[in-house]
Amino acid sequence: MKFHPRILSTSIHLALCATLFSSVNAMADDSAVLESARSVATAMLPKLLKVLTEEIAQNGVAAAIGVCNVKAPQMAKAASEQSGWAIRRVSLRNRNPKAVPDAWERATLQEFDQRALAGEDLSKLEKYASVDEAGVKEFRYMKALPVQKPCLACHGESASIKPDVAERIHALYPDDKATGYAEGQIRGAITLRKIQ
Numbered sequence: 001m002k003f004h005p006r007i008l009s010t011s012i013h014l015a016l017c018a019t020l021f022s023s024v025n026a027m028a029d030d031s032a033v034l035e036s037a038r039s040v041a042t043a044m045l046p047k048l049l050k051v052l053t054e055e056i057a058q059n060g061v062a063a064a065i066g067v068c069n070v071k072a073p074q075m076a077k078a079a080s081e082q083s084g085w086a087i088r089r090v091s092l093r094n095r096n097p098k099a100v101p102d103a104w105e106r107a108t109l110q111e112f113d114q115r116a117l118a119g120e121d122l123s124k125l126e127k128y129a130s131v132d133e134a135g136v137k138e139f140r141y142m143k144a145l146p147v148q149k150p151c152l153a154c155h156g157e158s159a160s161i162k163p164d165v166a167e168r169i170h171a172l173y174p175d176d177k178a179t180g181y182a183e184g185q186i187r188g189a190i191t192l193r194k195i196q
Contacts, residue, residue, distance in 0.1 A: 030139070034128055037141035037192045040083045045145070045190065048072055053150065061153045062168040068154075069096070069172050084194060089145065091188030095155075095169070095178035104131055104140060105191050112144045112186045122146035122184065130196065141192045147181045155181045 051071055055064040076087045090101040092109050101109055108127045115125055125144035130137060147155060154165060158179050161169075169176055181187060 030130065033139045033194065033196070034141065036083070037085065037128065037139070037194075038126070038143075040079060040085050040087065041141065041143045041190050041192060044075065044079050044087065045143075048075060051075070056150070056153075060164075061162065062164045065154060065165070065168045065172060073098075085192040086194065087190065087192050089188055090142075090191050091178060093177040093180075094188070095173045095176045097173075097175065099188065101191075104129075105142065105189070108142045109186070109189060112142075112189065116144075116146075116184075116186055122186070125186070137196045138193050139196050142189045144189050145187045147183050147185045147187045149183055151181065151187060152183060155179055155187060 048067075048071075052064055052067045055067045072089070076089070079085070080087045088099070089096075090099050090105045090109065092101065092106065092113075094100055111127065112125045116122055122144060123146070125146075126142060128139070128141040131140050132138075152160070154161065154169060155178055158166070161179065169179075178187070
């Protein structure tokens with residue numbers, strides 16, 4: 001069967017246009033998903049910090065450990081239900097045993113550490129990608145959590161952590177690995193994922 005060159009050319013042109021249109025739509029979809037992830041992450045972090053600083057002001061640092069232990073996961077769950085994103089916090093040196101990163105998160109946290117050492121602005125450290133997990137396509141997003149001065153009361157050098165705080169940490173997290181940080185290091189990250 002022979003095709004007229006003009007028909008063949010038009011068919012190829014239409015196929016290329018369809019592919020290009022599909023690629024542009026995919027990029028627009030990823031852009032909208034990225035903005036959604038950024039919005040959720042940036043809204044959640046100040047809320048958590050506010051609850052934590054209020055608890056410290058009212059009841060002290062030892063009592064505020066309960067915010068990270070109980071309230072932070074509750075806040076993440078509520079934000080997940082409201083936004084449709086699966087949200088949690090992860091760290092290479094986790095305190096909570098549920099905060100162990102998966103392979104993609106671990107690689108991203110290691111990359112964040114390298115980018116921080118290279119002088120990149122810690123407040124802008126993020127990574128996102130469409131990832132295939134066992135045949136399921138997910139959009140993944142992570143935003144770094146830099147150590148701020150208030151964090152040092154629980155995450156600083158062991159010698160500088162007050163005894164009542166150290167005792168409370170050990171009671172709640174007997175396998176804690178999350179001390180020895182200095183201000184400006186990467187403590188971990190907030191991580192979001194959504195099936196596409």
